[in-house]
Amino acid sequence: MTAPGIPTAAISRLITYLRILEELEREERLTTSSGALAERAQVNAFQVRKDLAYFGRFGTRGMGYTVSVLKRELTRVLGLNRSWNVVIVGMGRLGQAIAHYPGASEYQFSYVGLFDVRSDLIGLQVDVPARRDLHSGLGQGFQARTLHIQHIDSLAAFTAQQPVDMGFLAVPTEHAQSAAQSLVEAGVKGILNFAPTLIQPRAKEGGHLQEISDEWRDVMVENVDFLVGMKRLAFYMLNPQLNEPDPEEKT
Amino acid sequence: MTAPGIPTAAISRLITYLRILEELEREERLTTSSGALAERAQVNAFQVRKDLAYFGRFGTRGMGYTVSVLKRELTRVLGLNRSWNVVIVGMGRLGQAIAHYPGASEYQFSYVGLFDVRSDLIGLQVDVPARRDLHSGLGQGFQARTLHIQHIDSLAAFTAQQPVDMGFLAVPTEHAQSAAQSLVEAGVKGILNFAPTLIQPRAKEGGHLQEISDEWRDVMVENVDFLVGMKRLAFYMLNPQLNEPDPEEKT
DNA sequence: TCATGTGAAGGAATTCACAGCC
DNA sequence: GGCTGTGAATTCCTTCACATGA
Numbered sequence: 332m333t334a335p336g337i338p339t340a341a342i343s344r345l346i347t348y349l350r351i352l353e354e355l356e357r358e359e360r361l362t363t364s365s366g367a368l369a370e371r372a373q374v375n376a377f378q379v380r381k382d383l384a385y386f387g388r389f390g391t392r393g394m395g396y397t398v399s400v401l402k403r404e405l406t407r408v409l410g411l412n413r414s415w416n417v418v419i420v421g422m423g424r425l426g427q428a429i430a431h432y433p434g435a436s437e438y439q440f441s442y443v444g445l446f447d448v449r450s451d452l453i454g455l456q457v458d459v460p461a462r463r464d465l466h467s468g469l470g471q472g473f474q475a476r477t478l479h480i481q482h483i484d485s486l487a488a489f490t491a492q493q494p495v496d497m498g499f500l501a502v503p504t505e506h507a508q509s510a511a512q513s514l515v516e517a518g519v520k521g522i523l524n525f526a527p528t529l530i531q532p533r534a535k536e537g538g539h540l541q542e543i544s545d546e547w548r549d550v551m552v553e554n555v556d557f558l559v560g561m562k563r564l565a566f567y568m569l570n571p572q573l574n575e576p577d578p579e580e581k582t
Numbered sequence: 583m584t585a586p587g588i589p590t591a592a593i594s595r596l597i598t599y600l601r602i603l604e605e606l607e608r609e610e611r612l613t614t615s616s617g618a619l620a621e622r623a624q625v626n627a628f629q630v631r632k633d634l635a636y637f638g639r640f641g642t643r644g645m646g647y648t649v650s651v652l653k654r655e656l657t658r659v660l661g662l663n664r665s666w667n668v669v670i671v672g673m674g675r676l677g678q679a680i681a682h683y684p685g686a687s688e689y690q691f692s693y694v695g696l697f698d699v700r701s702d703l704i705g706l707q708v709d710v711p712a713r714r715d716l717h718s719g720l721g722q723g724f725q726a727r728t729l730h731i732q733h734i735d736s737l738a739a740f741t742a743q744q745p746v747d748m749g750f751l752a753v754p755t756e757h758a759q760s761a762a763q764s765l766v767e768a769g770v771k772g773i774l775n776f777a778p779t780l781i782q783p784r785a786k787e788g789g790h791l792q793e794i795s796d797e798w799r800d801v802m803v804e805n806v807d808f809l810v811g812m813k814r815l816a817f818y819m820l821n822p823q824l825n826e827p828d829p830e831e832k833t
Numbered sequence: 834t835c836a837t838g839t840g841a842a843g844g845a846a847t848t849c850a851c852a853g854c855c
Numbered sequence: 856g857g858c859t860g861t862g863a864a865t866t867c868c869t870t871c872a873c874a875t876g877a
Contacts, residue, residue: 337824338867338868339824339825339826340868341868342814342824343810346810346813346814347780347810350778350779354779364836364837365836365837371780371782372780373782375869375870376836377869377870377871378869378870380836380837380838380839381838381839381869381870383838384837384839388837389837390837390838391836391837391876392835392836392837392838392875392877393834393835393836394836394837394877395837396836396837409813409817410816410817410819410820410821411813411816415816424675424678424679424682424683427675427679428676428678428679431675432675432676432808432809433754433755434755434778434809435809438809438812438813438816440812497812497816497819499812503684504684504685520819521815521816521819522815523808523811523812523815525808527601527685528601528605529598529622529624531624549822551815551818551819551822553811553814553815553818555806555808555811557680557774557776557806557808558683558685558689559594559597559598560804560805560806561686561689561691561748561750561774562597562660562662562689563593563594563597564772564773564774564802564804565661565662565748565772566660567593567802567804568661568747568748568771568772568802569661570661571802573588573590573593574590575590581870581871582836587845589845589846589847591846592846615857615858615859616858616859617858626847626848627858628847628848628849629847629848631858631859631860632848632860632861634859634860635859635860635861639859641859641860642854642858642859643853643854643855643857643858643859643860644854644855644858644859645855645858646857647859829847832849833858
């Protein structure tokens with residue numbers, strides 16, 4: 332199921348295909364094809380078929396793909412059919428925007444705790460979206476859950492009582508490394524870092540990076556830096572000829 | 583200066599190197615090396631030297647790089663030594679977080695207009711950071727500028743009076759394509775799309791995508807989708823062996 | 834006949850080894 | 856001696872052509 336050698340870019344494209352399948356479902360399309368997916372995903376059809384082939388055979392030769400089947404399979408492959416308990420560290424403007432961002436809860440990302448160090452934020456009540464229990468049979472309904480912002484120092488005690496899969500880091504850049512360290516010490520194994528800096532997979536003590544430590548060994552870090560997006564846009568506006576050409580939309 | 587065939591990943595890495603050079607400057611380091619940059623950027627030293635070589639020769643053999651020189655050259659190469667006038671379309675929670683996000687104004691991204699369609703937002707005053715005029719000699723000082731949120735329908739009139747280089751799109755997903763169309767019709771040539779959907783470089787009329795049109799011909803679009811980050815993290819937490827191994831930190 | 838699935842070809846990006854220069 | 860700069864080698868990813876099966 333998970334043979335080695337899958338390009339990381341392929342994972343990002345699979346995520347895109349899944350989003351497109353949801354669009355197609357909303358448009359009440361029952362079937363689709365590699366060519367149709369390719370057009371919406373802005374890649375070519377070879378790429379779509381190759382990406383899918385890394386994980387299995389989901390189509391019918393001569394026919395194409397059944398939207399609901401491919402959607403279900405990609406959801407499973409990407410690990411989005413289970414639920415992920417998430418804490419947000421850093422509840423300034425960005426953290427609050429993330430907490431309310433529509434779409435996260437649809438994928439079983441469930442916010443269970445909110446943390447910060449600012450005294451004016453501690454104790455503040457925040458309504459986060461919560462998916463209804465899937466077994467309640469209420470379908471697409473969402474309800475809100477009220478959380479209050481806690482001090483980061485209580486994170487370890489929190490995770491001791493409540494399983495936490497991921498931490499979303501939305502603190503100021505200069506605090507990103509130490510906040511990440513707090514997450515790891517609390518046993519959180521996945522970090523989504525929004526700060527424009529790279530988290531080093533090791534402790535920082537007295538301003539100096541140490542050797543990689545055991546507690547970081549199996550921690551996964553992903554970075555989302557939208558300043559990079561701004562700067563990439565600036566570069567390619569000045570150098571449009573360096574941008575990748577449109578893929579030939581072939582069979 | 584802009585020979586063909588520069589990997590797009592190299593541009594992202596150059597942006598990272600520039601950020602690291604700023605860190606080094608804050609730490610008052612005068613010189614650095616490809617190895618030191620590589621360690622902080624989590625790539626190997628070959629990669630750093632190759633990436634820099636796409637744009638010129640910035641070091642001294644046997645010595646390394648002068649931090650201030652390399653920073654200046656990368657700033658120029660990346661197009662960050664000029665100023666970019668930006669409008670934000672979509673001033674909900676995410677748009678407001680972007681407007682206040684520290685770091686953007688340091689790179690000469692200057693917010694000149696804020697737009698939305700929600701009547702409860704129109705007219706709202708928002709303080710955005712503004713870089714002081716570089717010729718005023720006031721150095722690192724920043725001041726705030728007060729903007730009021732305008733209706734998207736007045737965007738074209740706005741751009742007719744005020745040059746706008748980029749639009750940052752922070753509207754709900756289902757409005758992203760039409761808001762992008764509004765930006766393009768107003769003559770904006772660069773779009774940074776925060777919505778979790780791909781902007782199609784063509785008009786959408788009556789719910790159907792048309793042929794690519796002239797007005798889109800020289801428009802550059804970059805996407806920043808943090809739901810992708812969440813989903814990538816979920817996938818790699820379930821499949822850690824598929825994540826790229828640490829680069830061998832070699833000379 | 835159609836569109837998928839896949840081994841093979843091709844191209845691109847990274848890694849390497851070393852020449853070049855302080 | 857030391858670190859950069861760069862052609863060459865290698866690895867990886869994408870594109871292709873076609874065999875496969877509905």
